Amino acid sequence: MPGKIIVFIITLLLVNGIYAATQPDPGLDDDFKSLDGRVQELKKEVLEINRDLYILEEELLFPSNTQIAVFVSVDVGEFFDLDSVQVKLDDKIVANYLYTKREVEALHRGGVQQLYLGNIASGEHELVAIFVGKGPSGRDYRRGANVKVEKGLGAKYLELKITDRTIKKQPDFVIKEWQ
Amino acid sequence: MYSQIVKFVLRCTLVSAVICLCASTSPFAEEAKVEKKIIKDLHYGEVLFHFFQEDYFTSITHLLAAQQLNRVANHRPDDELLLGGLNLSYGMHKEAGRIFARLLDESADDAVKNRAYYYLAKISYQRGYLPQAAQYIENIKGAVHADIFTEVKLLKSQIYLDTGQPQKAVAILDDWKAPKNSRAYALHNLGIAHIRNGDVDDGIAKLKKVSRLKVRNQSQLTLRDKTNLVAGLTMIQNKDPEKAQNYLENVRLSGLYSDISLLTMGWAYSEQGDYQKALTPWLELRNRRLTTTPVQEGLLAIAYGYSQLGLNGRAVKSYEDAVNLYQVETTNLDESISAIQDGKFIAALVKKTQDEPLLGWFWSLKSIPDVPEMRYLAELMADHQFHEAIKNFRDLIFLQNNLRDWLDNIAVYDTMLDTRKTRYKKNAPTAEVAIKESLIKRFNRKYEELNNQIMAAEQNDDVLAFATHEEKLQLKRIERLENKLDKLADTDLQKDELEELNKRLKILKGRVYWAAFQQYPDRKWQARKSLVQVETELNRLLSVKESIGNVKHVAKIGFAGFEYRIAELRERIEKALPRLEVAYQKQTQLLERLAVRELLNRRLVMQSYHAQARLALAQAYDRATTGVVTEDEEEQE
Structure with a gap:
């Protein structure tokens, strides 16, 4: 009998405790x-x-007639674990970026980072990008890529692409100019 | 009576399990993970970069700007779908709903419509509008794109379960091999659907499969605990407490479901009449935080266990402990309610937002200080309304800081614009002087003269027109010598000598002509080439002149345009800030009211526990005085 009472009490308490909310x-x-x-x-x-x-x-x-934007993207990226990127424009360092794990993940999922936005005069310029990270087998890896660009009237967009050379099992670094 | 409790708990747990399941996954985030987008516009990829880091505010801002600047045209209509999804993730259901409804109106593409219907169903489901959610999900037609196929299946099954149609949920999920990262959720839902449909054996079989799956992360571990708990409760309901034990033993002792699992485990033993074993999990509960319902109920269960064993002395002691602990907890609740009403809760929350990153919804609950105003934050966060209110509270702080920062920047832009105007005023006249109209006319005239000279030389095959300066000098000297020799013809000089000199001069003249003749084609080509260069430079000069004219025109408009835009934006910011402040104040009051309501409810429950424990204690005293079981007998046992 006392057990039944307790069970009854517990029933009430369960109902009260979890689900019966008054409205103060x-x-x-x-x-x-x-x-x-x-x-x-x-x-x-x-x-x-x-x-x-x-x-x-x-x-x-950054008006469009002088604007230059540099983006970073990763396509597959199995052979390179990105740590940082340095960008030189006409031999002058304009960007130095150290990546967090979260940012690298976002790049691997297809995100594109705008690394640098600046101004240059019209005419020919040279851009050099230096990629630092871990290459195949976890070894330290440092590679550069460069491109000569002709700045015209419209904004200039450059994409620094980290891709894989599957046959050689090595990363590849390409600079693509967008129109 | 006891089975009714279990049945009640089971039903509620099943419901809450499904609700929790919905909250535990974010189908939209999963979607982006499934398929790596092919980037056709860099700025679309840039938006994704922020979205993948769950920085929804920046993603939306950049996407809105990119749309306005026509930078994501190659991603239509994905950009609108992304915008809708981002709004949803940022807690803007209304705007997300508007975007998806607009897509439905404007698009004829089934794939786009299916996505829009899916998101609308999701919004309705999250907001508790189940009939609407069901209607939207039913509108999805034809082949569903792989991106959302899994999410549609899961959402559909959840809606069917919540609208009391478990047989339809079974039909959706049965025979479907879900992808690895969703398999556990699908099997869990299928198990619940079978059980709700009355097929307990099938349901348990599916739930068992969840336990056997390889666990990859914390949320899957929590889901496995939940599955084992549901299976255990189902077995108790079906009067098979022995089997229930097997499932409940698999629930982790430190997980989200450990308290309720320990309480249920005790009941599984007690159902078999083994109160000694029942006491082990219940006594474990006594060592835990008294803020959760299973721990609070565990106190009464311990006393109940002792009384069932006939150990009245210990039962009395346990009831006394329960009465005391309920009293302490009631006092704690009173302190917390009072601190919240004094504004200490909001002050503590504001401090937390300053100490930890603003974006992202969850604070580390481990770092909550044990002060009255923050004591129940973990429990409050479990409440959906409170959780949503906290998100709005943090967003409002962020929005205010964001606009205040812009207000500072805008002052800098004003200064920058003034500097530019000054520089323009200084440089523009110099540039105009440098390229005067008269200068260009003079250059033009010179060009025409040269052009005519070259054309005349070409027409007459005048090789000497392109002779070098040296050659021309040599020819002049030869001519002078020829003239002198002519004058010497009447003198005493011998004819032979004169002829010899004339002959030599002719040879020299011939050599000069020959050299000029030999070089003529090259020199003519070089002259033409130089003329083209002069023409190019002249055109460039004209273009620079035109450009300066344009700059002059645009600068006047541009300066005025920027000035107008800066002033207009400053006004918008200044108007928005006070309204944000008002909303913030209301939000803080709402948070306090939500917290106080929850704690008052808890206090009522605690009072109820306290009263019931006192009643049971009185009855236990009665039994002790009537000598049902003595303390000596207890010692012997």
């Missing part, structure tokens, strides 16, 4: 929904402001 603040759920909607609208507004500021900043600081 009855308007709270409505307030939650209403405020959540308001926060969503504010987020949208701030994102739109940020979009316009982002465009303004680029047009003001």
Whole structure:
């Protein structure tokens, strides 16, 4: 008999403890929904402001007739574990970037990093990229790639691509010029 | 009576297991992992770079800008699908819904429509609008793209389970070999669907398969625990507590489900009448944090176990301990409620947002200080509403900081623009002077003269027109000598000598002509080439002049354009900041209210536990005074 009482008590407690919630603040759920909607609208507004500021900043600081942007991407990348990239433009270091694990993962999943955004005069320029990391068998690896680019009126986009040479089981570093 | 409890717990656990399952995976994040995108526009890849790091704010900003600047045209309509997904990940269900609905209106492509329906179903499901979610998911037609195939299957089964259609969920999941990273979830759902459909044996068989799968990460370990717990509870419900033990023993002692599993394990033993063994997991619960329901209930279960063993003395002691602990917990709750109402909770949360990175939703709960205002944060975070409110709270702090930073930058842009205007005013007149109209006219005239000279020489085959300066000098000297010899013809000089001199001069003249004649084609070509170069340079000069004219025109418009845009953006920021502040204040009040409501509910439960424990204690005292079992007898045992 006492056991049954206890079981009964526990039944009550289970019901109370887990699932029966009283409502000490009855308007709270409505307030939650209403405020959540308001926060969503504010987020949208701030994102739109940020979009316009982002465009303004680029047009003001890096107008297209002098703009040069350097991007980094990884295609497969089995034979190279990226640590850092250095970019020289006309023999002057313009970017030095050390990657986090999270960033490297994002590159491997198909993300493209904008490594450098700057200005150059029209005419011919030389870009040199130096890639540092671990090569096949985990050995230290340092390789460079260079390209001569002709800067015209529009923005110049360059992609530093890390790819695999499957037959040689070696990484390859290519600089692609986008039109 | 006891079986009813188990049945009730089982039903609730099954429901919550499915709900937790939905929350434990992010199909959208998985989707991007499945297929590596082929990048056709660099800026699309740049958006993905931030998205893959779960930096949704930057991803959305950059994607909106790229769309406006027409930089992702080669990824239409994937860019819109991505934008919708990003909005969803950033907690903007309304905007995500608008984007997907627009895609449905505008696109005729089934693949795009299917994706839009999937995301709309997902949004509706997350927000608890199950009939809408079911309607959207049913609209998915034809072959579903591999990207979302798994997610559609899982979501469909979850919707069927939650709308009380387990047979349909079984039909969806049975015979489907899910990909490795989703197999455990699919089997878990299938097991629950079978059990809900009344096919317990099939359900348990599927749940068993989950336990046998290779575990790759923490969330899969948690899912395995959950599966074993569900299987154990199902076995208890089916009056097979012995088998239930086998499943419950597989739940980790340190996982998310360890407390409820220990409590249930005790009940599995007690169902078999083995109260001695039942006490082992219940006594283990006593050493844990008293903030969870299984630990709180464990206190009563211990006393119940002792009383079933006839150890009334220990039962009384356990009830006394329970009464005391419930009292302590009630006091703790009172302290916490009071601290929250005094604003200490929000102050502590603000400090935490300053100490830890802003983006990303979860703090490390291990680092929560043991102060009244933060004592129940882990428990509060388990509540969906509170969790969402915390996210909004952190977002509002981030948005305010973001706009304040921009306000500082905008002041710098103003200065920069002023500097440019000053430099332009200084340099523009110099440039104009350097390329005057008269200068260009003079160059043009010179070019025409040279062109005419060359053309005349070509027409007359005038080899001497291209003679070198030296050759021309030599010819002049020869002519002078010829003239002198002519004058000497009437003098006393001998005719032979004069003839000899004339002959030598002719030879010399002939040599000069011959050299000029030999060089004529090369010299003519060089002259033409030089003329083309002069023409190119002249054209360049004209183009520079035109360009300076354009710059002058554009600069006037550009400066004014930038000035207008900067002023307009500053105004927008200044208008948004106070509204963000108001929303932030309301959000902090809402968080406090949510926390207080949850803790008041807990307090009510605690009071109930306390009252029940006191009642049981009184009854135990009665039994002790009537001498049902003495302390001596207990010692002997």
